[in-house]
Amino acid sequence: MSVDRTTWEHGEAPLNLLVLGAVVHGYTIPLVWIALDHTGNSDTRARMWLVLRLLQALPARRWKGLVADREFIGAEWFRFLRPKGIRRAIRIRKDTILDDLRADTCFADLQQGQFCVLAEQTWVFGERLRVVATRSPSGDLVIIATDFGLWETWKLYKLRCPCGMHLRQHQGQGL
Known part of the structure; x- marks a missing residue:
């Protein structure tokens, strides 16, 4: 599953949609969505409502x-997912605090094409998670808080479009 937000511009008023869907071969098939009454990012309550709506029809097992980009972070959101039985692979911002350090500090020496996982689970937004990272071909640091192992995280995350596209080039490269 993937959660994302998209804005469609048609006519005078843009349509800002929050969508939760199934990822199949790199495409997301929308299953539930909500039109947000504002521009910009969604809030945690809207995300929670979307997940609860899908759980009524499709249990977490x-x-x-759930794969998501940097927009979908925060302590309340992370705490909400675990008791629902939803495992995550969520990209976090480079300034996110992991235990007592910024994420970009933890992975400062990471080179393009390398993958790295912190040796221990780390506190991320109040939850104990693995944290894995790579550098994209353009040099961007891609950091993911996850309930999965290193390779399973990348396998899931690279299916998510459009951000996962640059990770396909790294498949099979060493740590």
Whole structure:
């Protein structure tokens, strides 16, 4: 499953949609969505409502996990997912605090094409998670807080479009 937000511009008023869907071969098939009454990012309550709505029809045990980009972070959101049985692979910002350090500090020496996982689970937004990272071909630091192992995280995350596209080039490269 993937959660994302998209804005469609048609006519005078843009349509800002929050969508939760199944990822199949790199495409997301929308299953539930909500039109947000504002521009910009969604709030945690809207995300929670979307997940609860899908859980009514499709229990979490049928989900491989939830993949999301940096917009979908925060302590309340992370705490909400675990008791629902939803495993995550969520990209976090480079300034996110992991235990007592910024994420970009933890992965400062990471080179393009390398993958790295912190040796221990780390506190991320009040939850104990693995944290894995790579550098994209353009040099961007891609950091993901996850309930999955290193390679399973990348396998899931690279299916998510459009951000996962640059990770396909790294598949099979060493740590």
